[in-house]
Amino acid sequence: MPSSVPPFSELLANTHKSAVHLEMRDNYGTNPRLEAWQRGERVDWDNQESWWHPFHQSIKDAVARGVIVRRARVISEPVSEYIRWEHYVTQANVIAGEDVRWLPRSHATGFLVPANDFWLFDGNLIRFHHFGGDGRHVMDELNTDAGTLGLCVAAFEEVWQHATPHSEYTI
Template sequence: MQSSVPPFSELLANTRDSAVHLEMRDDYGTNPRLEAWQRGERVDWNDRESWWHPFHQTIADAVARDVSVRRARVVSEPVSEYIRWEHDATQGNLAAGEDVRWLPRSQVTGFLVPANDFWLFDGNLLRIHHFAGDGSHVRDELSTDAETLKLCASAFESIWQRATPHSEYKI
């Protein structure tokens, strides 16, 4: 494991073919956009300037270079309030060019999955996310360990194949 982790934007900028992201938590803590949603404020998806963030541009830039960006979310059902918000906010990911799928946790039994969320870049660099029990981000680490890369790639593909595309996943 490496200790110095470059920013996500730099890792994705150096990606040539694919970036996959596996999310498996039902809560990632709080943030201003979630809090606004909880107050009943909704995004005006027609007003791109109001919601388009540097993250979206980073994804769009990668997709424009023909990088495939896929995200799979494993969620408990019934879903948490955080996941309801995340489902609504996914419109921004899709607009940026990500392909997003959802898989109920009950359908993951029998899969070997890592305990941490991750991004896998070009199948050869893993950015592992560590979270506290309350969902707050603790730290990231990088790995190029061949066996870990293989395990994470396999876990992602198994989930992806069974997962429901965002447009069809109803909460």
């Protein structure tokens, strides 16, 4: 079924002040970069051309326009292999201009968070991500409901306030 949700790059290109991303899964399925890491291959961070993707350019362009891009990840500990890999490749997000933080799930008890990961653009548009039980992406959904926006803003800020900056979080 074709999606009516615009691509992430388009949503971010229309963002003026902030884009925040809340992730709460310990596994997002498999992909070729994860499989390469599992085989022992590592990123040559000095060779940006080898790992730079259009996603990173979208983030860099937004940050250059003054958009603040933050990502918070709520994770289980001990971490899954997927999260171990994700922590490793987060260096690319940081180089692109994202501010990334990590919050162990055990430190989030008592927080109210949505059941789905999301991107929130300028505090007025949410792009929810729906995943299957195997971690694979199923679909995205846009939402502009004021009540839902308020809940997502509050949830993200609560997680952000308690999370550890990427440079300080070790696995």
